[in-house]
Amino acid sequence: MxxxxxxxxxxxxxxxxxxxxxxxxxxxxxxxxxxxxxxxxxxxxxxxxxxxxxxxxxxxxxxxxxxxxxxxxxxxxxxxxxxxxxxxxxxxxxxxxxxxxxxxxxxxxxxxxxxxxxMKTSRPGSSTTVDFFKIMKRQFTDHEWKVIKSAGSELKQLEMFYRHWTLKESFIKAIGTGVGFNLQRIEFHLSTKQMNVEEEKKDTKLLLDGEQEDNWVFEESCSAFSDxxxxxxxxxxxxxxxxxxxxxxxxxxxxxxxxxxxxxxxxxxxxxxxx
Known part of the structure; x- marks a missing residue:
């Protein structure tokens, strides 16, 4: 199989x-x-x-x-x-x-x-990126926001935001808890900060309630819009x-x-x- x-x-x-x-x-x-x-x-x-x-x-x-x-x-x-x-x-x-x-x-x-x-990396349709981040602040830990904000340009910050978001969504979808799960309970640590197109990464680590979870593997990849x-x-x-x-x-x-x-x-x- x-x-x-x-x-x-x-x-x-x-x-x-x-x-x-x-x-x-x-x-x-x-x-x-x-x-x-x-x-x-x-x-x-x-x-x-x-x-x-x-x-x-x-x-x-x-x-x-x-x-x-x-x-x-x-x-x-x-x-x-x-x-x-x-x-x-x-x-x-x-x-x-x-x-x-x-x-x-x-x-x-x-x-x-x-x-x-x-997720498709796109700018917020009804607010600025700054306001969008304020709205979403409660969904990420201080460590994750530090990584997102340090990514560089506004577009790079959005890319890093969506990368964290898809990681969180994929995890709660795997465990089947639905929208009631407190996303601040999970924190992702990215060993590789830069994702290249058509490259796959499996080195991201998950902390659940502050404890590292080693039984999960996160496959990450990104593609160009035209690909x-x-x-x-x-x-x-x-x-x-x-x-x-x-x-x-x-x-x-x-x-x-x-x-x-x-x-x-x-x-x-x-x-x-x-x-």
Whole structure:
């Protein structure tokens, strides 16, 4: 059994009618309905791709037929394979997905807890970087803020901020605690401060409640905006997502018509903060 790292570039996916209708047929009905409720096309595409990635993983790596997969959510909102099927699994993967910016990514590990988070480095859409940092101050320790603020230019500070943020998010997603976890309980120490494009680092250390945790490995990588292949991740296309798919429902042309009416994304970027 091997680690799985997959990425799908939603930012460059403009689904045709046949693609969107096929995708909608290949997810559970309640998932289809939830995806259809997103206001913007970008969010609908990301959610759809995420569900297809999970089902592809379960079919191809865990050998469960597509039409026998039933996904549910934990009380904290993490997608998991429904328990009634678990006793038939000879190869069990833990998995997690994340979507932001252009990408949806999936990470899966056999028999290990796993969390993944992806972020696009961008300037705050509704405030200055200084004000943005003030809002987010409670989410980081004094040590982490010192590292962020000492990174150099405003853009470098934002890059360091998002690096710390994705580390924290990936950890709490791995342990499945949800938004109620106090992020100041976890502190990251970066052995390598400079991340180069297409370079992978595994030397970051975690302190939990002041004690170093040696049982966790943090894989970090960054990619240029124009690079279609994020480091460490295999980039898939739409045909890859559905190559093992078995349609679950009948075709629903109104679903395509509804999707076509959505704006791609908000006209003005808004920054979502964790509180």
């Amino acid at each position: 091997e680690s799985v790292r997959w990425a799908f570039r939603c930012g460059s996916w403009s689904p045709s009618c046949s693609e969107w209708l096929l995708a909608a047929r290949c997810v559970q009905r309640e998932e289809k309905d939830r995806i259809g409720q997103f206001v913007f096309a970008k969010d609908s595409k990301s959610a759809m791709a995420g569900r297809l990635l999970i089902r592809k993983l379960i079919t191809e790596k865990m050998n469960i037929p597509w039409n026998e997969i039933h996904l549910e959510r934990t009380p904290k909102g993490k997608p998991v394979l429904a328990k009634p099927v678990l006793h038939n699994i000879s190869q069990k993967y833990n998995f997690n997905i994340s979507h932001q910016g252009d990408y949806v990514v999936l990470a899966a590990e056999p028999g290990l807890q796993v969390g993944v988070d992806v 279609p292949n994020p480091a460490r991740f295999i980039t898939l296309n739409f045909n890859d997502l559905v190559t093992s798919a078995i349609p679950l429902t009948e075709e629903d042309y109104e679903y395509w018509e509804h999707f076509q009416k959505k704006a791609e994304s908000p006209s003005r970027q808004h920054t979502l903060v964790r509180d």
